[in-house]
Amino acid sequence: MTQTDNKVKRPLHLIQARKMRNYYLLLTIFFMIVMIVWVGVPILMTIMWSLVDPKNPWSYPNVFPPSFSLAQWKFVFDYTNIGRALRTSYSVAPLAVLLSLVLSLPTSYVLGRRKIPGKKLFMLLVLLPIIMPGMVVALFLSRIFTTFGLSQTFFGLVLAHTLMSIPYMIRVMTTSFQAIPQDVIDAAENLGANTFVKIRDIFLPMIRPGLLAGMIFAFTVSIEEFNLTFIIGTPTFETIPTILYSFMGYNFIRTNASVVALLMMTPNIIMLFIVERFLKSDYLAASLGKM
Amino acid sequence: MKEKEISPIHILMLFPGVGFILLFIGSSIFLTLVQSFGVFSITGNSLFTLENWKVILQTRESMDSLLFSLKMGILSSVGTVVVAFPVALFFRKGGTGKGILGSIIKVPLFIPALVAAFLILNLISYHGLVNTALMRFHLINEPLRMLNDKFGWGVVFIQIWKNLPFVLLIIMASLASIRDDTIDAAKNLGAGYWSILFRMYIPLAMPGILVSMILMFIKAFGDFPIVSVAGPIYPSSIAGRMHIMATIYQEWDQAAVLGVIIIITAFIVIWAYSRLAEFVKGEI
Numbered sequence: 184m185t186q187t188d189n190k191v192k193r194p195l196h197l198i199q200a201r202k203m204r205n206y207y208l209l210l211t212i213f214f215m216i217v218m219i220v221w222v223g224v225p226i227l228m229t230i231m232w233s234l235v236d237p238k239n240p241w242s243y244p245n246v247f248p249p250s251f252s253l254a255q256w257k258f259v260f261d262y263t264n265i266g267r268a269l270r271t272s273y274s275v276a277p278l279a280v281l282l283s284l285v286l287s288l289p290t291s292y293v294l295g296r297r298k299i300p301g302k303k304l305f306m307l308l309v310l311l312p313i314i315m316p317g318m319v320v321a322l323f324l325s326r327i328f329t330t331f332g333l334s335q336t337f338f339g340l341v342l343a344h345t346l347m348s349i350p351y352m353i354r355v356m357t358t359s360f361q362a363i364p365q366d367v368i369d370a371a372e373n374l375g376a377n378t379f380v381k382i383r384d385i386f387l388p389m390i391r392p393g394l395l396a397g398m399i400f401a402f403t404v405s406i407e408e409f410n411l412t413f414i415i416g417t418p419t420f421e422t423i424p425t426i427l428y429s430f431m432g433y434n435f436i437r438t439n440a441s442v443v444a445l446l447m448m449t450p451n452i453i454m455l456f457i458v459e460r461f462l463k464s465d466y467l468a469a470s471l472g473k474m
Numbered sequence: 475m476k477e478k479e480i481s482p483i484h485i486l487m488l489f490p491g492v493g494f495i496l497l498f499i500g501s502s503i504f505l506t507l508v509q510s511f512g513v514f515s516i517t518g519n520s521l522f523t524l525e526n527w528k529v530i531l532q533t534r535e536s537m538d539s540l541l542f543s544l545k546m547g548i549l550s551s552v553g554t555v556v557v558a559f560p561v562a563l564f565f566r567k568g569g570t571g572k573g574i575l576g577s578i579i580k581v582p583l584f585i586p587a588l589v590a591a592f593l594i595l596n597l598i599s600y601h602g603l604v605n606t607a608l609m610r611f612h613l614i615n616e617p618l619r620m621l622n623d624k625f626g627w628g629v630v631f632i633q634i635w636k637n638l639p640f641v642l643l644i645i646m647a648s649l650a651s652i653r654d655d656t657i658d659a660a661k662n663l664g665a666g667y668w669s670i671l672f673r674m675y676i677p678l679a680m681p682g683i684l685v686s687m688i689l690m691f692i693k694a695f696g697d698f699p700i701v702s703v704a705g706p707i708y709p710s711s712i713a714g715r716m717h718i719m720a721t722i723y724q725e726w727d728q729a730a731v732l733g734v735i736i737i738i739t740a741f742i743v744i745w746a747y748s749r750l751a752e753f754v755k756g757e758i
Contacts, residue, residue: 207567214564215575221635222581225593228603232596290491293484305492311499313689316696316740318713319733322720323502323509346498353491407586409699414721424699427588431703437596444589451584456577 226448233441259442264421269446272422275337276405279344280398286345287352287397292386294353295360309353312346317410320346325414335419343411348401355400359393360386399458403451423447503737509730530731538709540735546626546711547695547743550633551687554641557634559683562645563675583639590636591700595621598628621704628704633694641686648682649675681751688747692740712736 234251235241241248259265294305312320324343325334333339363385371381409424417425427447430440508514512523530536565576582590597603598620605617621628652675660674676683701711710718712732720729 210564211575214561218575218578222578224603225597225635226581228596229593286490286494288490289487290489293487297484299484299488305488308492309495311495314692314740314744315499315503316692316713316736318696318698318717319506319736320499320502322716322729323505323733324498326505326726327498327501342498346495349491349495403584403586407588409586409588424586424588427592428699428703431588431592440592441596444592448585448589451586452581455580455584 229441229444232437233445235438255438255442259439263426263439265423265426265443265446268421268423268426271340271416271420272406275340275344275422276402278341279348279405280401282341282345283349283352283401284394284398287349287356291353291356291360295357296363306354306357310350313350317347318414321410321414324411328415334415337420340412340416340420343415344405344408347408347411348404351400351404352397355393355397356390359390362393363389395458399454403454406447406451506730506733506737509727510734512727515727526727526731530728530735535709536712536715536732539712539715540739542626542706542709543695543697543701543712544739546629546633546697546701546705547691549626549630550637550694551690553630553634554637554690555645555683555687558638558641558645558686559676559679561638562642562649562679563671565642565646566649579642580639582636583643585636587636587697588699588703591632591703594632594635595628595704598631622706624706626701626705629694629697629701632700632704633690633697637690637693641690644686645679645682648679652678684747684751688744691743695739695743696736 231248232241233255234253235248235255236250236252237254238252239249290309293299294302294309299305324346328334328339328343333342367385367389368381371385376384407424408422409428412420412422413425413428416422421429423443423446427440427443430436430443505514510526512521512526514520561579585593595602598605600617600619600621602621604620605614608614609617620631656678657670657674660670665673696713697711698713698717702714705711709715713736716729716732716736719725719732
């Protein structure tokens with residue numbers, strides 16, 4: 184950088200560029216503070232609520248709890264069904280992801296790589312579970328599930344979660360199938376690659392980022408699915424969202440709800456930071472950016 | 475990309491995904507529709523009747539719930555886009571510390587809706603942080619009622635907080651597709667800051683804005699848990715009303731009518747927005 188007391192007058196565009204840089208730096212700092220407050224404060228409050236000591240309750244004029252303890256955590260694990268709910272949530276989600284993966288692979292391949300009449304319509308139909316309001320689907324799907332004896336069963340729950348996560352899966356994977364250059368496939372075919380080799384050496388490596396992104400979306404959708412679980416699963420099966428709802432409903436216990444809330448979001452946030460690089464805005468945007 | 479022709483086996487390959495969705499969603503839409511007219515009724519009397527529609531359309535509670543949910547849908551979708559757009563514009567420009575900011579702002583995307591509701595209601599409750607802070611600075615004399623308020627601002631705020639990253643990602647993608655040359659050209663031709671914003675960025679990002687507004691509207695309109703936790707005591711959301719109708723009053727046929735109203739509203743909104751999107755595309 185040139186010294187400011189330099190006698191030579193600096194060109195205008197450099198001065199302007201420098202002004203712009205300072206301006207953006209200020210803007211970045213401003214946004215950083217806003218975002219940390221926007222995201223951080225609610226989470227911090229919840230952490231504090233979950234650590235309130237029952238002997239020294241945290242009440243109105245105090246900005247911070249007078250003392251901390253792990254009593255609330257112990258209480259939630261000892262006297263509520265949270266353990267079972269955690270087990271249910273984390274066993275339904277992988278199965279739902281797996282099922283939606285298996286179901287959506289062939290469909291996304293065809294939608295992504297073949298010329299099908301009415302492709303736009305199919306892409307729209309795939310979005311139906313997202314577009315349809317959850318409660319309507321939940322109530323009337325539960326009637327159908329009851330007819331087939333699927334209501335209040337583990338398998339029914341897996342099916343329901345698959346239904347909610349499959350749109351993200353198909354959309355994301357269709358986009359990644361579309362992104363494979365045809366030349367590569369043609370070249371492989373010319374060199375005598377059969378279907379198996381093509382799948383192993385071209386399709387799988389090239390759709391892997393999309394596959395992972397789709398699986399992550401499907402997983403989070405399943406973990407936070409509420410409407411269908413609430414209607415089809417309760418009271419036989421409780422997942423974390425339905426147990427949190429019960430803490431927030433008629434018997435509102437803020438400290439217990441804080442513990443459950445933290446249990447529910449910590450794995451998700453850790454996952455977000457691990458998979459950050461697969462989530463470069465493109466996947467969600469490319470798959471949902473068009474109706 | 476060159477697309478290859480199809481064979482019957484490819485049609486078959488569509489079935490696992492599309493068929494699965496159509497089987498379950500289609501059958502539940504069908505059941506909702508016929509049951510609202512009393513066919514396949516749970517009580518066993520399968521008879522075509524318009525009675526349920528009359529009852530629902532004449533009760534004040536149902537109409538209040540419908541209006542309330544519409545209000546929540548519109549306010550949440552507009553609110554989220556208004557908050558997200560400046561942030562997306564900021565992210566479009568390169569700068570230091572952007573990567574970490576991007577991660578932080580994406581956090582709510584991975585926080586389940588109910589947890590988000592809980593996080594925010596800690597802040598805005600009667601003796602929550604916001605009210606305490608405002609009281610400390612003597613800006614207000616007594617705590618504001620932001621949670622379970624009559625209007626539903628609490629619900630709107632929760633929806634905005636939770637869905638901001640989702641909308642942000644979609645709008646950022648459509649802003650990213652605008653080439654810098656275009657903006658530079660406009661600047662060279664003497665366009666000021668505001669005219670670049672209103673005549674370049676917003677129109678060019680319009681498809682993304684519209685899609686995110688549709689998805690947001692449907693989420694907020696059909697929402698049940700957030701309104702029941704943070705919304706006013708009366709009216710409930712239309713989905714909540716339907717849930718009460720079906721599970722507490724056991725009036726499944728009337729619940730089906732509410733279901734049909736929800737579905738029709740959702741489709742009308744999608745249709746209206748898609749027409750709007752075509753109109754915008756034609757303009758550019």
